[in-house]
Amino acid sequence: MFKKLIIFDMDGTLVNSSVTIANAINYVRKQLGFEPLDTEYILERVNDHTINPAQVFYHTQKFERDHEKWFTEYYTKNHDKELVLYEGINELLVSLREQGHKLAVATNAYRSSTIESLTHLGIYVLFDAIACYDDVHKGKPYPDMLFKLLEELETEKEEALFIGDGPRDEMAAKRAGIDYLMVDWGFTNHEKKVIGSVEELKTILLKDHKDQISSL
Structure with a gap:
């Protein structure tokens, strides 16, 4: 979908x-x-x-x-x-925006350091909204920041996807009722099957877009 x-x-x-x-x-x-x-x-x-x-x-x-x-x-x-971007992230974000997706960040980092980081890396302007640790009552694994983004961007939970690298992200997505994808190039060691590269993630997300176009 x-x-x-x-x-x-x-x-x-x-x-x-x-x-x-x-x-x-x-x-x-x-x-x-x-x-x-x-x-x-x-x-x-x-x-x-x-x-x-x-x-x-x-x-x-x-x-x-x-x-x-x-x-x-x-x-x-x-x-x-x-700080450095993972290879291929900038191209992925640009492609998703070109396809008409809204983009957001949900992070347990503080808002000031989040804005500084994303601005320094040249990708802050690609996001429609961000939700940070100090924006909500409880950070991840609680779903507060995901609910905040859904409300701010006027999006139903069925229309959203959350992508993260750890159990806090997965638990927040589950509690919010949002589909989730786990990636494996960050800080967490995973025992179950996860997405192993940015290129693999890009292939999955681009396929979703092509499938939606072909069904029209």
């Missing part, structure tokens, strides 16, 4: 931000007086829906305003040196 709205997770799906995320978390830890964590340790837990990330990374029950300030501070100073 042709999907009117395609929603993307950001980190690990659109953007290879593994180095920046790990460094930003360790920057916050430094401000709090904690020793740095190993990068691999951080990335193994970023998408783990079974943990409280504020507790694991910052030894507190919830994220505080200072955590956001310091995290964003690191992002602002370093995104131009550390």
